[in-house]
Amino acid sequence: MSNDLPHPFVGLWVTADGFIRQELRPDGRYDEARGSRRSAYTGRYTVTGSHIDYLDDIGFTATGDVRDGVLYHEHLVLHRQGDASPAPNTRRA
Template identity: 85%
Template sequence: MATEPSHDPHPFVGMWVTADGHIRQELLPDGRYDEARGTRRSAYTGSYTVTGDHIDYLDDTGFTATGDVRDGVLYHEHLVLHREDPDAPDRGRKR
């Protein structure tokens, strides 16, 4: 009997945010990301791949970046991002 493949999203999928809420990076289940900075929505967009706890980013403009998740914290280049608390205030984000 064949088993159905898992369609659960990768554990890193979701919204990651800096402590001050200025930078918000959403890792989407389709391997794309969308990063907002302050009031600038979609400041950076592109694709990402995950290998273990390491993330490789390829921005739509062609530049690359990396990140690593350690102890539930995303270290993305010089940024430190935490999972967004779904019960936290909206921080002014437009939906």
């Protein structure tokens, strides 16, 4: 598989109420909005299998896991923007 293709987790993930919106960018950066506060949290992320490690620009860390097309990020449950149901298998071959 070409390294030029974005990772399957890249994109916008949102909570059911739309309050939290987390964009995982192809360049390894993330931007998280909360309510009307844009870029409430920003930083870098790395993916190992279905696990995501976050390093915020101010130094704190967090983790997440994608299972059955759902991103479980600490206490949050996020779905891809526009998905009515969980995405099919998001693992890379």
